[in-house]
Amino acid sequence: MKKRVLQVGCDPKHDSTRLLLGGADIPTVLDYMRETPQEAQKLEDLVFEGYGGTACVEAGGPKPGIGCAGRGILSSFEVLKRVGLRASSFDVVLYDVLGDVVCGGFAVPLRKEYADAVFLVTSGEYMALYAANNILRGIRNFEDSVPRVAGIIFNRRGLFEEEERVFAFARATGLPVLASIPRDEVFSQAEKVGKTLAEAFPSSAPAGIFRELALYVKNMEKDRSLLHPANPLGDIELEALVLGRRERPCIKPFGTGSVSRKRSCAEPVSLSQENRPFAEIHMEIPETSFEKICPGIPEAQSAEISSRTPTEVSTSSQEKQLSRPLLCGCAFSGAVTATFQVNDAATVLHGPRSCTYITADALTRSFLLGDGRNISDKEKQVPGLLPTDMKEEDIIFGGLEKLENRIEEALLAGWQTVFVVSTCPGGIIGDNIREAASRAKVRFPGARVIPIPVEGVITGDFSAGMLEGSKRVADLIDPSVRPEKGLVNIIGERNFSPQEEKNFCIVEKLLQRLGYRVNCRFLKETDTLSLRSFKKAELNLLACTDPDTQAIQEYLSKRFRLEFFELPFPVGFRESSIWVKALAARLLPGKDVSSLLQEQEKVYKAGIGKYAPHLSGKRVLLVSYTEDISWVLDTIRDLGMEILKVGFSVSTFRKERPDLLSNEGFPVERNYTDEMRAKDVRDLRPDLVLSSYVPSVPEGGVHYDTIPISPQVGFLSGLELAKRWSTLLRLPVVEGWKYDGGDES
The missing domain is CATH 3.40.50.300 (P-loop containing nucleotide triphosphate hydrolases)
Incomplete structure (x- = not known):
């Protein structure tokens, strides 16, 4: 034409x-x-x-x-x-x-x-019609009200009753059959000479069918009424139409024996948790369920909430069954955060540069906000993070070759331990990082190449990735090592807390007073030698008891049969006294620690005496996400301040502990909202509002301060707050420059 x-x-x-x-x-x-x-x-x-x-x-x-x-x-x-x-x-x-x-x-x-128009080419087999029906589903998924399906081109296979099936499908979907192409040897003859049918045999009957189709396309340009909407069939409807099968067969789960009750054939079947036959099969990355932070708190602080009541040593099984969380962060970032803590190991990050940048930037900033210990070596500001920098062509053609080259570069550079962590794109296109790791170990005997296929958010959130990364780091632990006296491990320090290095130093000094030193920090600023010697520790101390740390504790305990001290790092004078006594009783039965406690009490009382004159009698309203605020309440009381009310905000991670404040002499209100806080500020007129966060528009005439999510541990935690409050309450609520020359009344 x-x-x-x-x-x-x-x-x-x-x-x-x-x-x-x-x-x-x-x-x-x-x-x-x-x-x-x-x-x-x-x-x-x-x-x-x-x-x-x-x-x-x-x-x-x-x-x-x-x-x-x-x-x-x-x-x-x-x-x-x-x-x-x-x-x-x-x-x-x-x-x-x-x-x-x-x-x-x-x-x-x-x-x-x-496409202005879509033609469906199909034969009469069930799966061909199934594919045609799927195309109609695809069109309807992004189709507006304008019809765009031209009709069906019937490509005959010569099957029994094939024509009846295709025409029945056409009627059911409201589409015309525009052409019926016969199964003819003339097509093979044209293909043998490398030509289309129209060029090789223009006078053949099938060639005429294609000319009619071409004319139909030409007419369709002028007459849009020749187009039809996409109306796909349901699977059961399609089976009934094409196969003549009206009822679906009854099925039962494999290996479960007889079904406990008669099930309708139309009822969907699932494997029950109780009868699942493969419950013992180890899953590479188990489904984890951790309560996470509520909106308004940065993800970097998501591991900051811990149970801090020393008297609560155990948690009921019901409390341990945590609900399915919102996804926070990605598993790739969590796994890299774990492997990053092994200073003499490299981590190859198989993914786009953006994924590497976001994770590396978060890790670097957390160290810059700390005391600088982690960046003393200029070459290791972002130690051993080696990206493959996947680009578009790698996603299309596969990135395994680039990954293997990067692993080889790391091993040639002298790294003896290399972790390989995958992002979403690598997982989606099926790059097998285990295969890449295996080939690298063949070329470099003696090297440790450890794959962690978390595949970004496909696996889960930051916590799931952190757990899986911790498991693979734990592969470096030598299970044959025997415990030695005078050594402890620390488990579960918060990697993104700027306070953590200071907290470690405080705990380290307390341990030294008891004659103990830290063998390994899992996972924080460690190395492969410390990890291999992990089991030398006589006891394992928990930095906190948040769900992430509990999951790591459970894994290590089950795999290596470790002993754990039941109390997390203490916050505040009272908790620290209990912690030191309990730890000494566990490690050094009969040891007298009274001199240590008296020494700390002297320093604490001196600090309270310094700040109390400025704070005694001041009225405080507390608003908190967590109910683990005993140390804050102790400090307020020791300073002679008055607690007007405690409100606990709605939170996804707060555990209610009714016994905690049941005997206090002030009102406690749960599900506390911003509106309730604003009303209480107006009615109670506190001198100070302590809150997990400062409202974007604070009520006037009141000083605000935050309750630290990651507080300093040890005996003197409360003095840090007292010092801040003492300065804050001696300042005007609204500083003079904010009046901008207006009427200060």
């Missing part, structure tokens, strides 16, 4: 235009994109003239089994647009699309910004 036609092959097999080009293959867009710099890419290198003046393009795809072909289709279209290929230059553009719309990438040509 002398139309200007562009045909774009959108199948990774890149065979759509072969017969238009005399049987020749042409460079695919994806191969060209990979081999040619963007600034050198030209339209004439990608578009070739075929039979009848047809412009031919092949999108292409990665090698079978690697990469993401769907992403390749998206990238191909972007390249064609960038080099200047415009649909407006042609009368008709044909997109030859993969029959199975398996993902959004393959579905791109079906979208309205590309």
Whole structure:
């Protein structure tokens, strides 16, 4: 018909235009994109003239089994647009699309910004009609009210009752059968000479069918009423229509024996938790369930909330069954945070640069906010984080080669231990980091290459990744080492807390007074030698008892049969006294620690005496996310201040502990809101409001201060607050410069 036609092959097999080009293959867009710099890419290198003046393009795809072909289709279209290929230059553009719309990438040509009309090519087999029905589902997913389905092209296979099935499907979906292509030897003869049917045998009957189809396309341009909406069938409806099967068979879970009750055939079947036959199979990354931080608190502080009541040694089994959390952060970031703490190990981060940057930036900033111990070595400001910097072509064609090269670079640079952590893209395209690690160990005997396939958010959140990273770091522990007197391990320090190094030094000094030293910090500023000697410790101390630390404790305890001290790092004078006494009783039965306690009491009382004159009698309103505030209440009382009320805000992580404040002489209110706080400020007129966060618009006439989420541990925690309050309450509530010359009344 002398139309200007562009045909774009959108199948990774890149065979759509072969017969238009005399049987020749042409460079695919994806191969060209990979081999040619963007600034050198030209339209004439990608578009070739075929039979009848047809412009031919092949999108292409990665090698079978690697990469993401769907992403390749998206990238191909972007390249064609960038080099200047415009649909407006042609009368008709044909997109030859993969029959199975398996993902959004393959579905791109079906979208309205590309295709004005969609033809479904199908035979009469059930799975062919199933694929056609899936295409209708894909169209409906992004279709507006404008109909775009032209109809069905029936590609006959010569099966029994095939025609009846196809026409029944057409009637059910409201589509016409526009052409019926016979199974004819003439197609094979044309293919043998490398030509299309229209060129090789223009007078054949099938060639006439294609001319009629071409005429239909021409008429469709003028008459949009020839198009139809997408109305896919349900799976059961499709089975009934094509296979004649009205009822679904009854099934039962494998290996569970007889079903406990008669189940309807239409009822969905699932494996029950109690009868699951594979419960003993170890899952690589178990589903974890940790309560996380509520909105308004940075993710870096999400591990900051701990149970701090020394008298509560054990938690009931009911409390341990935590509810499914909101996802916070990604598992990739959590795993890297764990492996990053092993100073003499490298971590290869298999993913885009952005993922590496976000995680590395968070780790570096947390160290800069600390006391600087972690950045004394200039070469190790971000120690051993080695990114593969996956780019678009790696996602399309697979990034294993780049990953293996990066692992090899790390081993050649002298790293003896290399962790490999994957992000979302690597997991989605199926890059097998275990395979890469295994090949590296063959080339470098004696090296430790440890894969951690957490795959970004696919696995879960930061906590899930941190746990899995900790497990793989624990692989370095030598289980044959025997405990030695005078050594302890510390478990569960908060990696993003700027207070943590100071807290470690405080605990380290207390341990030294008892004649003990720290063997290994799991996981904080450790090395492979300390990890191998991990079991030398006589006892393991918990920095906190948040859900993340409890999960790590449970894993280590079960795997290595470790002993743990039941109390976390203490906060405040009272908790610290209990902690020291209990630890001494555990490690050094009969040892007198009274001199240590008297010494700390003397310092504490001197501090209270210094700040009490400025604070005694001041009235305090407390608003907290957590109910673990005994140390704050102790400090307030010791200073002679008055507690007006304690309100506990709604929080996703707060554990109610009714016994904690039941005997106090002030009102306690739970589910405390900002509106309630504002009313209490107006009615009670406190001198100081202590809150987990300062409201964005504080009520006037009141001083605000925050309750630290990550407080200083030890005997003198409360003095840090007293010093702050003493200064704050001697200042005007609203400083003079804020009046800007106005009336101060």
